[in-house]
Amino acid sequence: MSMIPITRPETGDAEIAAATRVLRSGWLTQGPEVAAFETEFAALVGSPHACAVANCTNALHLALLALGIGHGDEVATVSHSFIATANAVRYVGAEPVFVDIDATTLGMDAAALATAITPRTRAVLVVHQVGMPCDLSGLLAVASAHGLPIIEDAACALGSEIRLDGAWQWIGRPAGRIACFSFHPRKVISCGEGGMLTTADPTLDARFRLLRQHGMTVPDTARHGAAQVIFEQYAELGYNYRMTDLQAAVGREQLRRLPWILERRRHLAQRYHTELGQRVPSVTLAVQPPWARSNWQSYPVWLPAGCDQRAVMQAMLDAGIATRRGIMNAHREPPYGGHAWTLPVSEAAQDRIILLPLFPALEEADQDRVVTALAAALA
Incomplete structure (x- = not known):
């Protein structure tokens, strides 16, 4: 595989x-x-x-x-x-x-x-x-x-x-x-x-x-x-x-490739919206505000509260799918750890979000594999 x-x-x-x-x-x-x-x-x-x-x-x-x-x-x-x-x-x-x-x-x-x-x-x-x-x-x-x-x-x-x-x-x-x-x-x-x-x-x-x-x-x-x-x-x-x-x-x-790259990324993001919404309702999907159009450089999903982020990512890796955790927080790293910052949403985003594969050459069949693997990992 x-x-x-x-x-x-x-x-x-x-x-x-x-x-x-x-x-x-x-x-x-x-x-x-x-x-x-x-x-x-x-x-x-x-x-x-x-x-x-x-x-x-x-x-x-x-x-x-x-x-x-x-x-x-x-x-x-x-x-x-x-x-x-x-x-x-x-x-x-x-x-x-x-x-x-x-x-x-x-x-x-x-x-x-x-x-x-x-x-x-x-x-x-x-x-x-x-x-x-x-x-x-x-x-x-x-x-x-x-x-x-x-x-x-x-x-x-x-x-x-x-x-x-x-x-x-x-x-x-x-x-x-x-x-x-x-x-x-x-x-x-x-x-x-x-x-x-x-x-x-x-x-x-x-x-x-x-x-x-x-x-x-x-x-x-x-x-x-x-x-x-x-x-x-x-x-x-x-x-x-x-x-x-x-x-x-x-x-x-x-x-010169950018217009097609953007079109393809937006198509795949919309397909994630549809498939995940139907098959993995426990995750919270990214919302695009009416004043914004994302290029979908990454596709983030919020895992349910209390879910083991690492275990979900490992299960997907075992199924042949790479993911990344939510974006890091600099204040949690040693060079910036000397201040007691209160950043609850930032920390929750790092701990509960995972980024799913998304790139122009991603085939829809492989996207279906990603959705299936995430559903299995959460089950």
Whole structure:
């Protein structure tokens, strides 16, 4: 019996041809493919600017740096996220203040944010978890009332949409000051690793570009293409956060696949809704708010209260089906364990949710196997 993985990247001959083109070009690091990827990505999500980096953790780090967040500052964010979200706050010397989540969207709860803001709060870092848009309208209202910028951790949310001010827009336009994306293999599109920052602010975009390349005042592309000798300077501490042209070329092909990937993921998610609703009524299914359209980067289900999450996952693994537990909580990990946080919904989501296999190549017969195995495990 074949193993059904939690996900599988959708790649093929187009990506192989793109990588081959770069290898034959003689330019492998950040160059013309990265520039083209940035332009195409910005156009897709509706953002004036997009800056590519090596991964989404780099993107979060640069976003905080560019906004001037530093030692002594606090950033309101969620514990219920991959630990990179909280780590990026610590990278700049600030402290994360963890805010509980909404059980429907798994994103930051706007009412909880309002009570978490202190005189030291300098930014709000929200997460569109498992591709489901968080309540940006409510969160923006709270942040704006306190004069705080919002950074969107949109690592999982490429292709997701949200209705703001009566109009639909893609996550990444962005609604806040900056949005950060990931191209890790668990995400909707992938080039192995990679990240992207989008913003409407040209000053922030220029800052990202300076900091991602060691603070070098003259990019490689400009220096190598110049008719005269140019000596670059390094005006401040920067970082080696560059994306390679190999990654970008693959990413460009992945963008071309995205419409079909989104269509397929949404079809499979709807099929899970139907089959699980009929055959496994004891689980609580994900609900898509009327103002949100998820890309269904992952498909979460809430197990019944008191259910042994590990035992259910093991039973499914024994049946040849990979699952993952609910999204981790950073405050439960040693680097963030020194504070008695009260985050009941975040903790319940980690302990009671499991993520089911969902990827474009998932066959309906295999999806039926997943549903059957979950029903058996709960029985």
